[in-house]
Amino acid sequence: MTRSNSDTIRSQPWHATSTDDVFSALTTDETGLSSDEADRRLSEYGTNDIHDAERTSVLDLLVTQFRDPLIYLLVVAAILSLGVGFLPGGHPNYTEAAFIVLIIGANGLFGFVQDYQATRSIEALRELASPNGTVVRDSQKQVIDAEQIVPGDLIHLEQGDAVPADARVLDADELRTNESPLTGESTPVEKTTGTVDDNTPLAERHNMVYKNTTVVKGHGRAVVVETGMETEVGGIATQLGEGDDHQTPFQAEVEQLGKQIGGLVVALIVLVVAVQFLFTATDSVAILLVGITLAVAGVPEGLPAVVTFTLALGAREMVDRNALVRRLPVVESLGSVDVIVTDKTGTLTENRMTVTRLYASGSVVDLSDSTVQSGNGVPEGRQIDADGNERSRPGVAPLLRCGALCNNVDRTEDEYRGEPTEIALLRLADEAGIEPTGERIREIQFSSERKRMTVLVDDGELTAYMKGAPEVVLDRCDSILEDGEVHELTDEKRREILDQTTSFAEDALRVLGFASKTIDDPSADPDQIEDKMVFLGLQGMIDPPREEVEEAIADCQSAGIRTVLATGDNLTTAEAVGEQIGLDPEGALTGSDLAEQSDDQLASAVEDVDVFARVTPDHKVRLLNALQDNGHTVVMTGDGVNDAPALTQADVGVAMGERGTDVARQASDMILRDDNFATIRDAIREGRGIFENVRKFVNYLVSTNTGEVLVVFLGVLLGSLLFPAQFSATSEALILTPILILWINLVADTLPALALGADPHADGLMDRPPRPTDEGVINTRVLVSILTIAILLAVVGLGIFFHALDRTGSLLRAQSLLFTFIVVVELIRIQVIRSRYDQTLRSNLWLVGAIGVSLLVHLAVLYTPLHDFFQVVPLAPVEWVWIAVGFVVFLLLNVVVSRLNTRIFGDQT
Numbered sequence: 001m002t003r004s005n006s007d008t009i010r011s012q013p014w015h016a017t018s019t020d021d022v023f024s025a026l027t028t029d030e031t032g033l034s035s036d037e038a039d040r041r042l043s044e045y046g047t048n049d050i051h052d053a054e055r056t057s058v059l060d061l062l063v064t065q066f067r068d069p070l071i072y073l074l075v076v077a078a079i080l081s082l083g084v085g086f087l088p089g090g091h092p093n094y095t096e097a098a099f100i101v102l103i104i105g106a107n108g109l110f111g112f113v114q115d116y117q118a119t120r121s122i123e124a125l126r127e128l129a130s131p132n133g134t135v136v137r138d139s140q141k142q143v144i145d146a147e148q149i150v151p152g153d154l155i156h157l158e159q160g161d162a163v164p165a166d167a168r169v170l171d172a173d174e175l176r177t178n179e180s181p182l183t184g185e186s187t188p189v190e191k192t193t194g195t196v197d198d199n200t201p202l203a204e205r206h207n208m209v210y211k212n213t214t215v216v217k218g219h220g221r222a223v224v225v226e227t228g229m230e231t232e233v234g235g236i237a238t239q240l241g242e243g244d245d246h247q248t249p250f251q252a253e254v255e256q257l258g259k260q261i262g263g264l265v266v267a268l269i270v271l272v273v274a275v276q277f278l279f280t281a282t283d284s285v286a287i288l289l290v291g292i293t294l295a296v297a298g299v300p301e302g303l304p305a306v307v308t309f310t311l312a313l314g315a316r317e318m319v320d321r322n323a324l325v326r327r328l329p330v331v332e333s334l335g336s337v338d339v340i341v342t343d344k345t346g347t348l349t350e351n352r353m354t355v356t357r358l359y360a361s362g363s364v365v366d367l368s369d370s371t372v373q374s375g376n377g378v379p380e381g382r383q384i385d386a387d388g389n390e391r392s393r394p395g396v397a398p399l400l401r402c403g404a405l406c407n408n409v410d411r412t413e414d415e416y417r418g419e420p421t422e423i424a425l426l427r428l429a430d431e432a433g434i435e436p437t438g439e440r441i442r443e444i445q446f447s448s449e450r451k452r453m454t455v456l457v458d459d460g461e462l463t464a465y466m467k468g469a470p471e472v473v474l475d476r477c478d479s480i481l482e483d484g485e486v487h488e489l490t491d492e493k494r495r496e497i498l499d500q501t502t503s504f505a506e507d508a509l510r511v512l513g514f515a516s517k518t519i520d521d522p523s524a525d526p527d528q529i530e531d532k533m534v535f536l537g538l539q540g541m542i543d544p545p546r547e548e549v550e551e552a553i554a555d556c557q558s559a560g561i562r563t564v565l566a567t568g569d570n571l572t573t574a575e576a577v578g579e580q581i582g583l584d585p586e587g588a589l590t591g592s593d594l595a596e597q598s599d600d601q602l603a604s605a606v607e608d609v610d611v612f613a614r615v616t617p618d619h620k621v622r623l624l625n626a627l628q629d630n631g632h633t634v635v636m637t638g639d640g641v642n643d644a645p646a647l648t649q650a651d652v653g654v655a656m657g658e659r660g661t662d663v664a665r666q667a668s669d670m671i672l673r674d675d676n677f678a679t680i681r682d683a684i685r686e687g688r689g690i691f692e693n694v695r696k697f698v699n700y701l702v703s704t705n706t707g708e709v710l711v712v713f714l715g716v717l718l719g720s721l722l723f724p725a726q727f728s729a730t731s732e733a734l735i736l737t738p739i740l741i742l743w744i745n746l747v748a749d750t751l752p753a754l755a756l757g758a759d760p761h762a763d764g765l766m767d768r769p770p771r772p773t774d775e776g777v778i779n780t781r782v783l784v785s786i787l788t789i790a791i792l793l794a795v796v797g798l799g800i801f802f803h804a805l806d807r808t809g810s811l812l813r814a815q816s817l818l819f820t821f822i823v824v825v826e827l828i829r830i831q832v833i834r835s836r837y838d839q840t841l842r843s844n845l846w847l848v849g850a851i852g853v854s855l856l857v858h859l860a861v862l863y864t865p866l867h868d869f870f871q872v873v874p875l876a877p878v879e880w881v882w883i884a885v886g887f888v889v890f891l892l893l894n895v896v897v898s899r900l901n902t903r904i905f906g907d908q909t
Contacts, residue, residue, distance in 0.1 A: 014168050014225045015205040016198040022168050022223060028152035030170075032136030041150035048149045048165055048211075048227035062112045066104065074100050077295040077738070095739055095869075100296070133164035153224040160417070161215045166231040167222035169193050169207045174218030174446055176419060177209055180345050181640040182232060183568040183616075187353070187510065187543075188216050188419055190448060201591060201614055202232065203568050212641060217408070217419040233641050236617060256776075268713050269294045275717060293712050296738040296745075300701045306750060307694065310757030314690040322657075322674040323683045330652050330669040332694060334687030336633045337561060337652060338770040340680065341624060343638040344567035344577055347656060348677060349543040351639075353424040356544060357509060359500045360537035361395030361482045367428075368544065395481055397434065399537040402514040404429035404436035406455050406465040421510065424541045425467075438463075444526045452476070454530055456522050464529050466515045470501040470538060473513030477535040486534055500538060508576030509540030542573070550581045552678035557582070560769035561684065564627075566612040566620055568642065574613035583610040591615040594622065602626045620646035633770070635680065637672075639664050654680060681766075689761030691771065696833055697753040698777050703786040704749050704826055707793035708741055711818070715798055722802065735801065739870060740819050743861070748823040748854050752830050755850035759834070760843055788897045789829070796890045797821050800882055813879075816862070816872040821883050823858050825890055827851050832894060 012025050023029050033041070066075075078100040133146040136154040146164035149155070155167055163177065169191050176188040183203040192206045202210075209215075209222055211231040228234055269291045311332060315325040325331055345351050358365040403425035409418035416423040429436065438459030446453035452468025466473055474497060480489045497513075504511045515533035553563050565578050575585035588611035597605060606626045615623070620636070624646055627634050636643070636650035644667040647653030655668035656675040665671050672679045715735030778786070797818050805814040830851070831841050841848060860866060863874050875883075 012225070013198045014166075015196050015200060015208050017168075018195060019168070019170065019193070022225065026152040026223065026225065028154070028223060030154070031139050032154035033150070033152050035137050038137060038148070038150055038153065041152060042148060045150055046228055047147045049147045062108070066108050071104055071108075074104055074295065074299055077292045078104075080292045080295075100742075134158075134161075149224055149227060151224050151227055155222050155224060156219070157209065157215050157222060158219045159215055159217055163209045163211055163213045163215065165211050165224045166226040167209050167224045169209060170221045170223060172218065172220040175215065175220035176217040177213045178216045178420070179203065179210065179213045180351070180568075182210055182213055182642050183640075187569075188421070191220060192448060202616060203614060217422075236641055236644055265294055265299070265709065268709060272713055272716055290712065290716050293736065293738050293741065294709060296741050300705045300745065306697050306701065306753040306757060309754050310690060310693055310697070313757055314686050317686055318670075318683055321679060321682045321686070322672060322676065323679050324657065324671040324673055325669070326671065327669045331687055332690050333633065333652050334635070334670075334684050335689070335691040336771045337635050337684055337687070339562050339564060339627055339632045340556065340635040340637065341564045341566050341620070341627070341646070341650070342636075342677070343640070343643055344565060344569055344574065345543060345639070347637050347639055347675070348549050348565070348577065348581055349545050351543060353420040353510070353541050354544050355424050355428045355539050355541045357504060357507075357540040358396060358399060358537060359497070359504075359540075360399045362496070364500065365396060395483065395537060397432075398481060398516070399514055399539065400425075400429045400432055400434050401436065402465045402516055402536050403467065403512075403539055404434055405438065405440075405457050405459075406453060406467045406514070407436070421512070421541065425512075425539065428539075441522045444529065452530070454526070456519065456529070461518050462520070462522060464517055464519050464533070466530060466533055467512050470511055470513035471498065473515050473533070474498070474535060476530050477515050477533045479532075480535040481537075489535055497535070497538070504538065504540035505572070507540075507542075508573040509542050511538055511540045513538055542576075545577055545581050546675075546677065548676060548678045552676075552681045553582045555678075555681050555766060556684070559681075559684065559766040562610075564606070564610055564612070564623075566615050566623055568615060569613060571613040574611050578611040585611045588613060591619040594619050599626070603630055606630065617642045617645045621649050624649050637677070637680065639675075643667075685761070685765050688765045688768070688771075691777075692762065692765075692837065693757050693759050695777050695782060696759065696837070697756045699782050699785055699833055700756065700826075700830055701745075701749055701753055702778070703789040703793075704822075705745065706786055706790035707797070707822070708736065708744070710790055710794035711735055711797055711801075711822075714794055715801065718798065718802070735798075736815060736818060737871060740815070740872070743870065744819070744822055744826070747857060749826055751850040751854050752827060752847060755844060755847035756830070756834075758844060758846045759837075759839060762837055762839075785833075785898070789894065792890050792893050792897070793822065793825060796886050796893075797825075800886045803882065804879070810873075812871065813873055816875060817879055817882065819872060820858065820862065820875060821886055823854070824883060825887055827854055828887070829891070829894065832891075832898070836898075 012022075014022060017025070078097045082094070082097050132143050133149050134141055134143050134156040135149060136142070136156070137144075141156060146162075149165050153165075154170075155164065157163065157175065169175070170193060172191045172193055175191040177191060178188050189203070190206060191209060194207060196205055196207060210233070211227075212233045226232075226234075272290055272294065311329065314331040318325055318331070342348060356366070356368045358367065407418075407422045407426050409416050409422045409426045411417075411426065416426060426436075438457040440455055440457050441462065442456040444454040446468070450468070451472045452466055454464055454466040456462060456464050466476065474489075474494060477489055479486050480493055481487075501511050501513075514536040516536060517533045519529055556563060563583060565574060565581075565583055567574050567577075569577075571588060571590055575588050578585045578588070587609050589605065589609055591612070591614040594602065594605075594612065594615065602622065603626050606623060607630065612619070612623060620643070624634055624636060628651070633651045635652045635654055636646045637654040637656075638644075638647055639656035641664065643655070643664050647655060647664060647667045647669075650669075652670065653668040654670045654672060655664040657665065657671045657673040658675045670683065712735050719735065800821050801814045801818040804817045805811060808814065828851075830847070834841075834844075834847075861870055862872060867873060
């Protein structure tokens with residue numbers, strides 16, 4: 001429902017507004033709402049859910065499938081096939097009309113199913129809604145359905161809760177939320193109560209919590225300011241609903257090819273009809289039949305089925321490689337990709353904080369090499385034994401033990417629940433075999449002012465364990481543990497520790513310092529307990545890159561595919577991760593930098609900059625638009641809600657299957673079931689191979705149809721001149737009937753073309769640069785090949801036709817000879833096309849079988865009672881000799897022209 005006062009409410013920058021002004025704008029207070037007022041607001045504002053965007057009806061979606069020039073041409077041909085029955089001397093051709101309608105219906109039904117599935121991307125947003133929320137109603141805490149929450153409600157948040165709506169924080173006790181699904185920031189965000197600047201980016205609005213994020217630590221209260229579609233996630237839903245339907249490059253190319261073929265056929269029909277009407281005595285029925293025949297001959301009816309089959313084969317192959325394709329044309333589009341824009345969290349990285357570096361006993365321990373597992377399950381590359389000791393540094397064990405004890409993570413056998421930073425500390429201790437035993441006596445909680453946390457544990461003796469910001473922990477220490485012994489913490493040692501802290505931070509590590517000491521009185525003042533501590537060391541952690549990513553990016557680079565990192569993380573982290581995976585962090589930009597640039601400046605920047613940090617969903621879409629405007633074919637990868645608009649906008653949107661949100665998966669074109677960036681590389685290779693196969697059968701099918709058009713076009717004109725009596729006086733005088741052309745296009749050609757879709761891929765596909773954006777399936781070489789084959793087919797075929805007509809005087813026999821000649825030539829010349837790709841006939845046994853089946857079916861048409869249905873006659877042995885001679889002439893001419901083509905245009909396969 002529409003909010004009556006929504007403009008007033010929505011004009012508020014909630015993060016920059018004082019608490020009192022927030023209460024005033026929402027007409028609420030610390031006691032929350034009454035039930036009656038909540039019901040009134042629910043009626044005014046609507047439920048707190050994500051609504052489906054208004055979308056095309058099922059009927060409109062079905063009708064859209066038939067809005068195509070070639071479909072229009074076939075519809076006209078079907079109508080004319082029936083309409084000739086109303087003319088004097090004519091009779092309706094029900095068989096031809098039925099064949100045409102069947103083709104139209106089958107193609108339209110398939111397109112409808114695909115498009116219907118693609119429109120469902122918005123529906124997953126509803127599934128993300130939190131089922132419950134804790135609110136204050138009538139001055140009492142109540143747990144209600146989150147859909148019933150309204151602006152002005154006072155909500156309580158606890159660790160593990162999903163935030164039910166966008167809200168302004170009122171109280172925060174160590175409150176931290178995981179906002180990575182919305183912002184891409186992998187580190188939990190600490191929440192506070194103060195105001196922030198109006199222009200503060202979403203990821204840095206520490207006084208706000210957002211719908212569909214989760215509380216990972218602490219608790220607090222907040223007042224709801226936005227619900228439903230007005231939340232940040234609702235805004236993303238709106239963007240998805242308003243997004244334009246984006247054609248893949250291949251879809252656009254097929255559509256353009258259809259328009260060109262349709263335009264050419266219409267022009268030829270007009271020309272032939274005009275010539276026959278003005279310069280011959282051909283009757284009106286015969287002229288209409290010629291028009292129908294040209295229309296049927298010009299449309300490659302089998303092309304949609306072959307394209308669908310080939311893309312489906314590729315999609316099935318990709319499933320075996322853990323890539324699930326949601327839109328078939330995307331399979332081919334992957335082959336022309338030249339830029340991958342990727343998110344960081346969960347895509348390039350593991351989406352879990354991991355300790356990668358330690359500082360203890362004056363030495364640094366690098367834990368990043370963890371490729372070899374020891375017998376006890378601890379990565380040997382970490383160089384930590386079962387006692388927690390790095391091979392020559394006994395100070396590691398106390399450091400890890402402190403991290404495990406000063407920790408609030410809930411742990412089960414196979415799951416850690418809590419703040420990611422603390423999970424990382426406990427996981428490392430577990431890997432090293434350290435068991436954090438002892439009874440916790442007291443906890444001195446962390447706060448943003450204290451920047452440290454201390455716990456008192458009775459583990460044989462009462463010990464205080466502290467962790468926090470390194471400089472803060474260092475200030476509370478007067479000694480240091482080195483090689484198992486306690487020494488004085490000198491100024492030189494302090495400088496060394498601070499230098500190491502800076503070094504860790506420069507590598508985008510989040511650094512914590514650790515200290516401990518034994519105490520006597522657990523009830524003492526916190527300052528007394530946390531004074532004169534023993535410094536144990538540092539632990540640096542990061543969300544690390546996935547092991548296979550660097551190699552996958554290198555493979556893509558060798559294939560001419562550039563990778564661009566666009567993340568919601570801070571600049572330092574983005575630069576460090578980018579450098580680790582092989583990207584150039586030089587000149588990295590933030591979302592704010594991007595927003596300040598003009599379109600022309602951004603168009604230039606995207607060609608040179610590999611790393612973008614602190615980007616919002618709008619920034620990602622603008623970045624994609626700049627790349628696409630520069631002529632690039634772009635893949636966008638992502639896993640969060642914030643990635644959905646860019647996934648929809650990209651030429652190919654790729655979502656993560658394991659870590660990805662439902663929104664991202666439903667907005668994507670392809671889903672990586674293993675979340676492996678390397679799978680994109682494999683998918684691109686498959687796409688390139690599929691493109692080669694598409695080019696083969698487009699050459700094969702379009703050259704056939706072009707040849708048929710020339711046969712009908714030239715045959716009618718020559719027939720009117722050479723045999724005026726037969727070609728002017730009867731409506732039966734056609735070079736080929738529409739039913740024969742349909743048979744060639746649907747059976748004789750389509751079966752081998754389908755088998756071409758299963759051709760094995762050539763070697764070295766990933767050693768080539770991407771296909772130029774301005775180069776279509778039909779490049780110069782293919783176009784010349786199509787025209788050459790079509791002309792030779794028409795010349796040799798018409799030679800046989802008119803020779804037979806002259807020798808036998810039978811139009812029916814001449815049609816049968818031409819019909820058989822075209823079928824035989826088409827079935828055998830397919831290997832001529834494949835030979836340009838160095839493929840032998842034996843490399844595709846499916847093709848051998850398809851050719852054999854097509855020949856047998858054609859013989860059945862000639863030599864069984866089926867010949868009466870198709871209106872052809874059985875051929876005599878001598879007539880097969882004529883076909884053989886014609887085929888040899890055709891083949892020799894084709895080989896000569898093909899070699900000339902290669903010399904002139906090169907190997908543009």
